[in-house]
Amino acid sequence: MINVELKGGTVKEFESGVTPAEIAKSIGMGLYKSVCCARVDGNVVDLRTPITKDCRVDLLTFDEPDGKKAFWHTASHILAQAVKRLYPSAKCAIGPAVDNGFYYDFEVEKPFTSEDLEKIKAEMKKIVKSGIEIERFELAPDEAVKMLEEMNEPYKVELAKEHSDNGEHISFYKQGDFTDLCAGPHLMSVAPIKAVELTNCTGAYWRGDANNHQLCRVYGVAFPKASMLEEHLTMLAEARSRDHNKLGRELELFTTSDVIGQGLPILLPKGARIVQLLQRFVEDEEQRRGWLLTKTPFMAKSDLYKISGHWDHYMDGMFVLGDPEKDDEVFALRPMTCPFQYQAYLNRQRSYRDLPLRYNETSTLFRNEASGEMHGLIRVRQFTISEGHLMCLPEQLEDEFRKCLELAIYMLKTLGLYEDVSYRFSQWDPKDRDKYIGTAEQWDEAQGIMQKILDHLEIPYAIGVGEAAFYGPKLDIQIKNVYGKEDTLITIQIDQMLAEKFGMEYVDKDGSKKNPYIIHRTSIGCYERTLALLIEKYAGAFPMWLAPVQVKLLPVADRHLDYVYEIKKALDACGMRVEVDSRSEKIGYKIREAQLEKVPYMFIIGDKDVEANTVSVRHRKEGDLGTMKLEDFIAMAQKEISTKEIK
Incomplete structure (x- = not known):
């Protein structure tokens, strides 16, 4: 027992x-x-x-994340079973559960159409109605490969051969006429899946590599109750209306160009203005809190990255200029700022009295993301970030970490994003030593310090084993996009490895030379990703201090234009961002246009306003605010801007 x-x-x-x-x-x-x-x-x-x-x-x-994952993973197998029944020549690749459902990749003769998806969904419902039991079994590696070869599933054969290296048996799941290589877990039968929807179909390269076959990726979602699916589809419709990749383009905040390339968005004037406002806000706040601004190059010789470890541990994610095998001197665009700011620290000898030393920089970084990973402004190949590195004494570490976290929280609260965040303590995986530098003792010490700090600050966090940077543990502040997928926005890391590798020292009180602790941190994260999250949070209706156009002046007739431009001149003098709609259109049309553009305030200027020297004010959410003196509006608006009020 x-x-x-x-x-x-x-x-x-x-x-x-x-x-x-x-x-x-x-x-x-x-x-x-x-x-x-x-x-x-x-x-x-x-x-x-x-x-x-x-x-x-x-x-x-299903109410627990891991339960939901098993449920959706089972649904992905039902999808694959339906596809194989309807399209026997289709080849199955992978079909995992993801944050908001599941997908399965197939090699097919031509991409599935919306009509095809309806047929597949109908076949899935037949499979569910049959109530097939799901069986799990294991095979020795050679038997597994042989069976998959007989099934003519080349992608599964490739996966099985990789798993066979360790000699362990390989697990499979079988449901009726369909068998799939899978670690599981899965449900015990298909019957609990009461409602299913196939949401879209996209292209995806095998293993995310553009040199491999392009596959057809079918996304779906499933639930144990039909009512849950209805609620989800309603949420999805709302999410699509807020999707930054759609709304950001409609509002002319950003665009993309095929001739420039994937993952390289162009910020249009309105989007660029928002990012400029964010950068000014962040840099001013960092300066107020004792951070010193640096400006470092966009690229460096491979020598720098070899010292930092990026060359060995991150080279696939870098844009390398030159051939490392042939050229005497090879450069790479920087994927992060830390090794550059370390050179600023090494500019002269440091004393314990110099610490803590805080460097910040609004950095443009470059990362060679896989084509299948990129999405709008969320994941791009070139981005701008407020990155900082802080060198300190051991006894200063907890207080400085706390200050970095307080800065991040202040930024998130000001932007109205804080209520949506979660924390993840990313740790190293001692079973995968090749991914990291340093000794087990150094990692245990760094993680112990961070855990103590987080517990002392009462920060609620999940643990992610194997998710640390190669040089140290980190606290990831994550936020969900409109589809429920979590992305990291802000990171704070403790590092005791790279100071030693770069020879960064300070002279201590006793005259001995020691390596400082380093805190890597972002105060707001990637500006492009932040802009995407703000678009989705506010559905494009940004707080007034961030709105690219704060006031739209709408003359009722051409005879009101002279007065309108006098108002514009006065608002311009106060630093407000103002536009005039001087078109000969009906005033109702102009108001609708301004509403669609999400402009916070509109002035509807007619004869009475000209005669009384007033303005008729309309707010995008509150509607008609009545007539007021221009100076009264300016006082009200300046208060809203200076306090960064969200309304």
């Missing part, structure tokens, strides 16, 4: 070899029917997994 601790601390006794499914059934049929997978001592497992020792078991339903 074994003891199993369940939710709430209850301990029950079971026969050795009991499965999570059997445990769920012993508690109640309602739970048994809704459970998707289980977590045994922290490891997510299939419901069929035998349990042979004392442990803690969490039974995970």
Whole structure:
């Protein structure tokens, strides 16, 4: 017999070899029917997994992230089964669960049309209605490869051969006439999937490499209740209306060009103005908090990156200028600012009295992202970021880390984004030592310091093993886009490796030379990504201080233009961003246009305003604010701008 601790601390006794499914059934049929997978001592497992020792078991339903993942992963297999039934020549690649559903990649003769997706969805519903049981089995590596070759699934063969290197058995899942290589976990049958929708179809390269075959990627989502799907589709429609990639183009904030290239957006005047305002705000606040501005080159010789470790650990993500095999001198565009600012530190000898030393820079960085990874302004190949590096004494580390975090939180609160964030403590993976520099002792020490700081500051965080930078652990401040996908916006890292590699020292009180601790941090993150999140947060209706056009002047008739331009001159003198709509259009049309442009304030100027020397003010959300003196509006608007009010 074994003891199993369940939710709430209850301990029950079971026969050795009991499965999570059997445990769920012993508690109640309602739970048994809704459970998707289980977590045994922290490891997510299939419901069929035998349990042979004392442990803690969490039974995970669709309401838990890992339960949802198993549910959606099962749905991806149903999608693949339907495709293979309808298009037998299709080749299956991969089909994981993702943040907001699932996808499956197929090699097909021609991309699926919307009509094809409807047929596939109908076939999926037939499969679900059949209630097929799902079986799990394992094969030795050579048997697995042989079976997949007989199935004529080249992508699966490639994956199986990679997994066969460690000699371990390879797991498969079978549902009726469909078998797929998969680690799982999956549901025990297809029956719980009551509602499914295929949302879109895109192109994707195998393994994200443009040199490989282009595949057809079908996205979908599934739920245990039809009502949940309806709610999701409503949310999706709202998300699409706010999607920065759509709305940002409609509002003429940014565009892209095929002749410039993927992942290289062009900020148009309105978008560039918002980014300029953000940069000024950030740089002024950083200066107020004791950060010193640097301006470093966009590129460097490979020598610099070899010292930092980027050449060995990040070269695939860099744009290299020249051939490392042939050229005597090779340069690379910088993927980050840290090794450049270290050279500023090394400009002269440092004393403990000089520390903490805080360098900040609004840096343009370049990263060679895979084509399949890029999206709008969220993930690009060239971006601008407020990056900083802080050198300090050991006893200053916690206080300086706290200050970096306070700066980040202040920025997020000012922008109205703070309520949407979560924290992730990214740690190294000791099982994958080749990804990192430094010793296990250095990593344990750095992670211990960061954990102590986070716990002391009562920061709620999830842990991401294997997600650290190659030189140190980090705190990622993440935020969800309109589709629910989390992206990292701000990062704060502790580093005790690179100071030693670069020979960065300070003379301590006793005259000895020591390496400083380094904190890498961003105060607002990538400006392009921040702009994308702000577009989605406010649906393009930015707070007045960030609005590219703050006031739109709308004359009712041409005879009002002279007065309108007098008003514009007065507002210009106050530093406001003003436009005049001088077209000979009806005033209702002009108002609708300004509303669509999300301009905070509109002045509707007619005969009475000219006669009384007043302005008739309209707010984009509050509607008609009535008639007021221009100086009264200016006072009201300047207060709204200076306080960075969100309304």
